[in-house]
Amino acid sequence: MKNQSPNKMQKEQNKSWAQVFLKSTKTVIGVLPIIAGVLLLFGLFRVFVPTHLIKQVFTGNPIKDTLIGGIMGSLFAGNAVNSYIIGGELLRSGVTLYAVTAFLITWVTIGVIQFPAEAAILGKSFAIKRNVLSFVLAFLVAIATVVTLNMLG
Amino acid sequence: MTMKKEAWKSDVQAKQKKSTKGRIYFLLAVVMVYMFLAFFEPQKTLRAFIVFGKILLQVIPVLIFVIVLMAVLDYFLKPQKIKKYLGEESGIKGWIIAIAFGIISHGSVYAWFPLLKELKDQGMREGLVAAFIYNRAIKIPFIPLMIYYFGFKFFVVVTLYMIVASVIEGLLIERI
Numbered sequence: 001m002k003n004q005s006p007n008k009m010q011k012e013q014n015k016s017w018a019q020v021f022l023k024s025t026k027t028v029i030g031v032l033p034i035i036a037g038v039l040l041l042f043g044l045f046r047v048f049v050p051t052h053l054i055k056q057v058f059t060g061n062p063i064k065d066t067l068i069g070g071i072m073g074s075l076f077a078g079n080a081v082n083s084y085i086i087g088g089e090l091l092r093s094g095v096t097l098y099a100v101t102a103f104l105i106t107w108v109t110i111g112v113i114q115f116p117a118e119a120a121i122l123g124k125s126f127a128i129k130r131n132v133l134s135f136v137l138a139f140l141v142a143i144a145t146v147v148t149l150n151m152l153g
Numbered sequence: 154m155t156m157k158k159e160a161w162k163s164d165v166q167a168k169q170k171k172s173t174k175g176r177i178y179f180l181l182a183v184v185m186v187y188m189f190l191a192f193f194e195p196q197k198t199l200r201a202f203i204v205f206g207k208i209l210l211q212v213i214p215v216l217i218f219v220i221v222l223m224a225v226l227d228y229f230l231k232p233q234k235i236k237k238y239l240g241e242e243s244g245i246k247g248w249i250i251a252i253a254f255g256i257i258s259h260g261s262v263y264a265w266f267p268l269l270k271e272l273k274d275q276g277m278r279e280g281l282v283a284a285f286i287y288n289r290a291i292k293i294p295f296i297p298l299m300i301y302y303f304g305f306k307f308f309v310v311v312t313l314y315m316i317v318a319s320v321i322e323g324l325l326i327e328r329i
Contacts, residue, residue: 141318
């Protein structure tokens with residue numbers, strides 16, 4: 001094996017750090033148009049959609065709200081960071097925590113859009129079982145989370 | 154095998170290019186909606202833009218922290234290392250490793266499918282594959298953002314329940 005001088009090794013180590021920082025910066029910059037777009041939409045949502053309308057859809061019924069949130073998260077896909085921002089802003093707009101929690105979980109664990117790729121690579125049976133079970137579990141986790149938080153106060 | 158990997162790599166790159174374009178189109182479409190609404194409701198549209206600006210200012214510092222955390226993880230974690238630790242006879246250790254790597258893995262899930270397939274073909278339990286994918290919902294670099302929006306208590310409770318759910322899902326997948 002070729003020997004490297006400590007200076008050269010240090011240089012390579014520094015270069016690697018620079019590369020990973022550049023890569024992570026690029027990743028975040030890459031999702032910025034989506035984040036900006038989503039936040040712009042939330043600006044409109046906050047001003048144009050009256051609170052009473054949101055409360056008509058999300059009534060506070062744990063089962064109904066969790067189901068709606070879970071379905072919404074399953075239909076959308078993308079980086080988890082977007083689900084946190086959308087979920088957080090929905091919560092601020094008056095959507096219940098049941099719906100938002102189910103939304104956050106299904107956003108990443110269920111992929112209607114990514115299903116064809118998952119089925120083709122990991123197998124159709126595996127993909128179906130995984131997505132169905134993920135939805136059921138997201139429903140249970142969302143309810144358990146909110147109930148636990150209420151109990152903790 | 155190498156040719157297959159190369160084809161997959163170029164496919165992933167093509168998808169990434171397409172998604173970058175899609176993101177910009179999405180932003181442009183939203184800007185156009187704003188311009189359209191500004192004609193009819195200039196006051197409300199301006200208020201919406203101010204709301205946007207306020208939220209953006211709150212989110213930017215968190216995103217900077219996200220960049221740093223992503224870089225640190227990227228520096229220490231390589232997919233090849235994961236392959237090394239997720240063997241056939243991994244037992245409870247396998248579950249712990251699948252959950253941990255699911256949480257610390259980052260990037261598009263598409264990029265992880267070929268590796269998961271390879272591991273599955275080599276005998277990795279289906280349950281571990283499912284647990285890995287399930288735990289991708291918890292992302293270490295984005296924890297500050299989750300805490301910012303939902304609080305520390307929410308983060309701890311939802312993370313614990315999700316880890317338990319991932320094991321239940323993994324065990325059920327192997328039995329159905």
